[in-house]
Amino acid sequence: MEPITRLLHAGDGADPAAHPAAAPIYQTAVFTFPNLDAIAGYYERGEGYLYSRNGNPSVHDLERAAADLEGCEDAVATGSGMAALVIGMLAVARGGGHVIGCGDLYGGTHALLAQAESIGFTASIVASADPDAVAAAMTPDTRLIVTELITNPKMRVNDVAALADLAHGRRARLLVDATFATPYHCRPAELGADLVMQSATKFYGGHNDVTAGVVCGRRALIEPARELSVLLGTTLAPFEAWLCLRGMKTLALRMRYQSAQAQAIAEALLKEPRVESVDYPGLPHHPDHALAQRILRGGFGPMLAFTVSGGAEGADRFLRGLKLIRFEPSLGGVTTTVSHAATTSHRLVAPEERARRGIGDGLIRLSVGCEDLTDILADLRHALAN
Numbered sequence: 001m002e003p004i005t006r007l008l009h010a011g012d013g014a015d016p017a018a019h020p021a022a023a024p025i026y027q028t029a030v031f032t033f034p035n036l037d038a039i040a041g042y043y044e045r046g047e048g049y050l051y052s053r054n055g056n057p058s059v060h061d062l063e064r065a066a067a068d069l070e071g072c073e074d075a076v077a078t079g080s081g082m083a084a085l086v087i088g089m090l091a092v093a094r095g096g097g098h099v100i101g102c103g104d105l106y107g108g109t110h111a112l113l114a115q116a117e118s119i120g121f122t123a124s125i126v127a128s129a130d131p132d133a134v135a136a137a138m139t140p141d142t143r144l145i146v147t148e149l150i151t152n153p154k155m156r157v158n159d160v161a162a163l164a165d166l167a168h169g170r171r172a173r174l175l176v177d178a179t180f181a182t183p184y185h186c187r188p189a190e191l192g193a194d195l196v197m198q199s200a201t202k203f204y205g206g207h208n209d210v211t212a213g214v215v216c217g218r219r220a221l222i223e224p225a226r227e228l229s230v231l232l233g234t235t236l237a238p239f240e241a242w243l244c245l246r247g248m249k250t251l252a253l254r255m256r257y258q259s260a261q262a263q264a265i266a267e268a269l270l271k272e273p274r275v276e277s278v279d280y281p282g283l284p285h286h287p288d289h290a291l292a293q294r295i296l297r298g299g300f301g302p303m304l305a306f307t308v309s310g311g312a313e314g315a316d317r318f319l320r321g322l323k324l325i326r327f328e329p330s331l332g333g334v335t336t337t338v339s340h341a342a343t344t345s346h347r348l349v350a351p352e353e354r355a356r357r358g359i360g361d362g363l364i365r366l367s368v369g370c371e372d373l374t375d376i377l378a379d380l381r382h383a384l385a386n
């Protein structure tokens with residue numbers, strides 16, 4: 001069966017006695033034991049559950065489904081995407097290892113790497129994800145390269161296979177944040193990534209009602225990540241895991257529809273006189289279009305960015321002119337939303353660095369949802385006329 005078919009049935013039969021059609025939520029902090037042999041069974045034979053910070057059936061349903069979707073052996077679910085990222089980094093590089101973050105990175109990732117030393121590893125940030133530029137920054141202590149598959153907010157597409165070859169040639173690992181692409185469009189583990197991370201708050205959950213993260217990979221890497229997650233308490237709660245898995249069941253449907261809408265909107269925005277530029281890997285002029293065609297399947301994702309004329313004032317007038325689409329500093333839901341990177345996700349990135357990365361004050365990031373295309377376009381045009 002295809003992973004999407006398995007996903008639709010994930011969590012089924014969790015309670016064989018009751019035969020529920022939908023998986024129950026194991027909303028419990030702790031589990032009971034009839035005797036000492038049962039406790040020994042947990043600790044010595046890996047039987048059952050002890051305490052929900054260590055593991056919970058609802059969370060394990062999500063972890064199994066995520067690992068399966070990403071084509072990985074195992075996964076750890078965490079209380080946010082940032083928790084998944086930091087757990088993945090620490091699992092490989094704690095104890096003074098060197099991490100390189102490369103390319104256009106989410107502002108939170110950038111800020112985390114900038115503070116790496118205070119949490120037990122060292123880090124360098126390399127502006128480009130070009131393997132030669134990354135190779136030049138590697139040191140004998142480099143244990144991990146971190147990159148985004150489709151970057152936030154400039155929608156660059158990074159060459160995961162080339163970065164994996166580089167990392168492996170120097171006994172390092174590659175962690176890929178694939179939040180914007182999702183496994184529907186690309187499974188970075190198949191291209192050589194050792195760890196794949198998702199902010200499940202976004203497309204995995206898909207409804208802007210849950211904060212969660214997952215990091216997936218080979219068991220030998222996920223086991224230390226899980227151990228850290230248990231010790232640091234970054235565990236995901238059962239209800240959040242259940243919501244996330246319910247959202248994931250429509251991931252393929254949503255991605256197929258939302259990505260097709262994003263392609264049409266990107267093409268339409270190119271023709272708008274008040275739009276200075278459009279960043280979308282599905283457009284032929286995009287600098288990574290050829291690579292995107294090679295590594296993404298079924299479309300180029302629901303995220304795009306465009307720059308309106310008039311800088312910050314133009315962006316503000318545009319945002320005030322929207323009637324249907326809301327300004328929400330997140331992404332990945334079934335409703336179309338916009339964000340303004342310079343004052344939200346990338347606020348902590350120094351202004352010179354933002355300028356170098358092309359994140360101008362007029363840049364609007366659009367997360368395309370499931371509304372009718374004509375309504376989305378009408379709202380965008382109305383706001384542009386503002």
Ligand SMILES: Cc1ncc(COP(=O)(O)O)c(C=O)c1O
Nearest residue numbers: 080081082106152179199201212
């Ligand atoms: C690409 C990317 N990675 C990671 C994160 C962090 O995820 P979370 O907010 O779930 O911690 C975000 C959040 O916006 C993101 O856009």
